Amino acid sequence: MFTILKTIHITCVIFSITGYMIRGIWMMRESPWLHKKWVRVLPHIIDTTLLVSAILLAVQIQQYPFVHGWLTAKVLALIAYIVVGAVGLKYGRTKKIRVTAWLVAIATFLYIVLVALTRQVLPYLA
Numbered sequence: 001m002f003t004i005l006k007t008i009h010i011t012c013v014i015f016s017i018t019g020y021m022i023r024g025i026w027m028m029r030e031s032p033w034l035h036k037k038w039v040r041v042l043p044h045i046i047d048t049t050l051l052v053s054a055i056l057l058a059v060q061i062q063q064y065p066f067v068h069g070w071l072t073a074k075v076l077a078l079i080a081y082i083v084v085g086a087v088g089l090k091y092g093r094t095k096k097i098r099v100t101a102w103l104v105a106i107a108t109f110l111y112i113v114l115v116a117l118t119r120q121v122l123p124y125l126a
Contacts, residue, residue, distance in 0.1 A: 012050035
């Protein structure tokens, strides 16, 4: 069961960041694709599956946010990623703000992945 959950989680991670990057490119190009209903709905399905699989994995390995530092770092970075990502795709007032936030969100995502791989709050030092 652990292997299946982990596979689902990693697959959703790949789909989530790929979709975010594509939507960011569409945002920069002002593409009409960005406004299609499936483009607005699919990320929520993927990200919900990602979050549920993350919770189930945490329960399975018995490591929890606010108990284990690396998982706390991932959760806090995830919140930052969601906020900055929303500014990047939707709420930034200017294209410059949206592009900057989009890039910061991608960097935050990379941090989350590094924390997951190293189980260190500061994975750059691992």
